[in-house]
Amino acid sequence: MATPGVAKATEAPHPAEGAEAAETAELSRALSRLLPGLEADSKPGRRRALEALRRALEEPGPAADPAAFQGPWARLLLPRLLRCLSDPAEGCRALAVHLLSLGLRRAARPHDALPRLLPALAARLACPEPTRRQPEVCEELRLALVQLLSLAVDLGGAALAPHLDDALRVLRCSLLDPFAAVRRESCSCAAALAQATPDHFHMQSESLIGPLMQTISHQHWKVRVAAIEATGTVIQFGNGKSVDDVLSHFAQRLFDDVPQVRRAVASVVGGWLLHLRDRYSFFHKLIPLLLSTIDDEMPEVRQLSASLWEDVGLQWQRENEEDLKDKLDFTPPPPPHYPPHEHRPVLGCRELVFRNLSKILPALCHDITDWVVGTRVKSAQLLPVLLLHAEDHTTQHLEIVLRTLFLACADEETAVVHSCSRSAELIGTFVNPEVFLKLILPMLKKGPSASGLLVLASTIRGCPREALQPHLKAIATELAQAHICQASENDLYLEHLLLCVQALVSVCCKDCSTASLQLMDVLLTIMALTGSTSLRDKAQETMDLLATAEGVSSCQDLYRKYMGPLLERATASHLDWTAHSPELLQFSVIIAQSGPALGEALPHIMPTLRACLQPSRDPQMRLKLFSILSTMLLRAADTIDSQGQLPSYLEMVTKDILAPNLQWHAGRTAAAIRTAAVSCLWAFTSSEVLSAKQIRDVQETLMPQVLTTLEEDSQMTRLISCRIINTFLKTLGSMIDPDKLIKIYPELLKRLDDVSNDVRMAAASTLVTWLQCVKNADGKAYYQSSIQYLYRELLVHLDDPESAIQDAVLEVLKEGSALFPDLLVRETEAVIHKHRSATYCEQLLQHVQAVPATQ
Known part of the structure; x- marks a missing residue:
């Protein structure tokens, strides 16, 4: 049986509780006096009542005590304010929203308001399906209502779970609001809701993905950033399967002109790779997105991406430590010719790329040849990043990569070509030449192309010297084959063919002496076929570099050394030459470039000229050869007569070459040939190569034809003929x-x-x-x-x-x-x-x- 004292103590209220009850009663009386005004018929009356309520709540007093405020708030104020949300007057609705926000913050148990607040918000913000318009027409008020929802989420926390349907219904509409600020606030609210109710949110998170993906391409970049960040949180705390639904949209944001948007993509994707529950199943889809930003044009984006990627690699490395034990304990050194300006990724990053490369490459290779320029550029930029991680594992995927590079290096976008050329260099660095040459050379043989030559040049450029040296002659021999070096007269094709030679000379240096003849043959073909003076000059510079590699002082010494074989290769088909034969053009270049070495090759040159300058041969070809012969004879002492052997071919030149071509034939082409022949004769007789007796012999043979050329239509022919006769007369005198x-x-x-x-x-x-x-x-x-x-x-x-x-x-x-x-x-x-x-x-x-x- 309780004592009287104890009983009295139990029945008596605590002083604090009594004070709280008094404050609550006082606040209730104060509010009761103001609340009838909310039912007034006039808009000013309702507004004055709301203003009075605002002052009452904002002033110090009982309303400032959460415990005292909770009762009147839940019983008197909340229901009436919620009714005011549909007031016809916009100002009254705005004041009601403000008072609701104030009340939620003041209340001791704000979550108690959720059962009535969430349906009311849904009624004002959720769109009826047929109309697709929110009941609230004022965009500033829609913003305030979404902010009120965000406040409810922050204050309610997990208590919001039973009301998730209403909240999501609101967000699905507000995420598509025409007002940009509403969209941004909705994105923030969606992220907060996902974090507040993770146990229930994942079951309904997919319903927000559609609206978020419609918002992710909004014209305001801040809205796009907010949508990306919200998507990251929604999927992180929601259903991971939604990753597939957002990947293409995220990929599009990588092309965004605003760096903050690209940074947001990198941040979200990096976060997923680190924290997403089922991230392992999405590695092959997420890795390309993050690595695509590693080469971003903005340093801050690059730094963030690199930092996140390294964190991902280290985390995966820790999680798979047992699997990587041997590689961690016995870490092999970097490849000896690792690209000097590249930072080698950590083991975890390299392993992640290698293990997922077979899943990444097919889609990437498809995108590199996409019809959209931006897609091709981004995909091409990603490929060298992947190859830098894959290192020698690239060998397993070489065929698909090379096939893609052959196509992509023909792209009209220089950025695509540059990235693909860089990828080919990395193949040369990490893959054994014996392997990649077995694929590249047959592809070139089957279909020679400028892009294929660029791929070959790039792989050679990236290849270590000692690895390439055993294959040097095979490469040079293949390039010198007619089906490659004579396949096209297009300057781009020839430029890339020149790049192959330059790469071989720069990488192999002195080793090139074993293939100098073949490389000279290729360079001569380039100089012969190109119409570009700059390309011809580059080929000549490469010839000089080849001479240096060979250990001789100039390219003239190279010609002297290889003149015989070069002429044999060029003139082997001289009986079938036409004006457009590549061999004729090669022959022309050899004659023009070899200088004094010509004098040592007369037994090869003169019979070729005699055979090709017969009247039965192609007239255009004869014109070209006469032009070449004239040029040689004008500098005879430094070229064709450098050994003093030209006079021994006098009879061949006069009787077999000049005489038949000085004969009159009808037609302009025949007249042009006679002009060319007369020019040759003038160069021959004025070159100081012939003695007086030899000039007399020439005069005996050719004077009748020269006299007939005085009647030619060509002024040049008549002028030169006069000069030739003058020379003949001066030499012969009275004889x-x-x-x-x-x-x-x-x-x-x-x-x-x-x-x-x-x-x-x-x-x-x-x-x-x-x-x-x-x-x-x-x-x-x-x-x-x-x-x-x-x-x-x-x-x-x-x-x-x-x-x-x-x-x-x-x-x-x-x-x-x-x-x-x-x-x-x-x-x-x-x-x-x-x-x-x-x-x-x-x-x-x-x-x-x-x-x-x-x-």
Whole structure:
């Protein structure tokens, strides 16, 4: 039986409880006086009541005590404020939302309000399916209501689980709100809801993925960031299977122009790789996303991605320590030729990539050839990152990688080509050349392409010297095959072919001496086929580097060493050459570039020229060869006659090469060939290679044809022919047969009527030389009638409108005046009155009187 004292103590209330009850009663009375105003018919009346409530709650007093506030809040205030959320007046609704937020913060048990608050919020924010419009039309109020929901989530925590349906219904609509701020707040709320109710949220998390993925491409970057971060949390605390639904959307955000968005993707994906419950099953899907940001253009994104990736690798390494025990205990050193500017990833990162590479590569290789430029660029940038992790394990996937590189290196985007070239270099670094050459060379043989050559050049560039050296000659021999080096005249193809040679020379250095002939053959083909001066110059620079590697002072020494084999390879098919034959173009380059070494190869060069310059052969080819021959003869001492052996081929040049091509044939092409042949003859006779006797032999053979070329339509041909005849006459002097000599001057006289003053001047100069030959000949009387005719014709031209021609003709007459001066005087006096000016005739007469006649 209790004592009276104990009973009294039990019945008496605690002083604090009494004070709390008093405050609650006081607050209830105060609120009761204000609450009727909320039911007023007039909008100002309801607004004044709400304003009064706001002041009552914000001022210090009973409302500040959570315990005292809880009762009136739940019993009196909450139901009425929730009804105010549908008030027709926007201002009243705004005040109601503010008071609800204030009440939740003040209440001792805010979660008690959730059963009534969540349905009310759903009623204002959730869209009825047919209309898809929220009942709340004011966007600022929708923002305030979502913020109120966020507050309820923060304060309610796990107590929100029974009301998850209402909360998710609200978020599914507010995540698609037209107002960007509402979307951002909804994203934050979704993330908070996922964290607050993990035990129940995972069953319904998938319902938010659709709205979030619609928001992830919003025009405001802050909304996109919020959507990405919210998706990360929703999946982290929700259903991991949703990863598949968001991957493509996340991949698209990697192309976002705003670095904060890309950073958010890296952060979320890195977080999943570290913390997602079933992350192991998604490694092959998530790793490419994170590694794609490691090469981001923004340093902060790169640093974050690299840090997260290393954390992922180290964590996986710890979780699989038993499996990796041997590799951890006996860590092999980096490959000896590891790329110098690359940081080697930790073992866990390398193992993760290697173990998932077979699942990653097929999709990646498909994307590298996608029709969207951005996809190709990103995928191509990811490939070298994966290969850097895979190292020698790349060998297992070499075929699919090389096949992709062959396609991607033909891409019009330089960024794609650059990344693929880098990937090929890494293949050269980590894969044995014997392996990758067995795949690359047959692919090139089957279908030579610029992209295939770029892949080969890049793999060679990345290959260690000692590994590549045993395969050097095989590569050079394959490149020198006609089906590769002559496959295309496209400059890009030739440029990539040159890259292969440059890579071999730069990697193998002095070892290239074993394949110099083949490499020279390739370089000559490039110089022959290209129309680009810059590419030709690069090929010549590479030839100089090859000479250095060979240990000789210049490429001239290389030609001297390999001239025989080079000419044999080039001229083996000379009987089938046309103007477009690659071998003819190669032959041209050898002739143009080899300098003094040509003089040692005349037994090979001259028969080839004789065979190819016959009138029955392709005219365009003959023109090219005559052009080459002219160039050689102009510098004969430094080229074709460097050994003094050219004169021994005089008969072949004159009778077998020049004579047949100086014969007249109808047509412009035939005329062009005659011009080229005349140019060669001029270069030959003026090159100081031939002796006087040899020039006489040439004159005996070719003078009739040269005289006929004085009638050619080509001014150049007529001019050069005059000069050749002049050279013949100067060399022969009086030794020429009189009958042959007499046949020359009428043809020269005709040229004084030429349309070209240059030809007329050259003809006059040649007539001076002809008269000197007559002057030195025996039996001048034999020439008298010819000289008389010459005087008459020259006197006509002495009255030419061109003073330069008059001066030239005067010099001819002065030269001939010594032969028959009396005859010249008579002829001059007979025509002096017919000239427009007697000045030149008088000068001539004065000269004749001053110079005694030749005896």
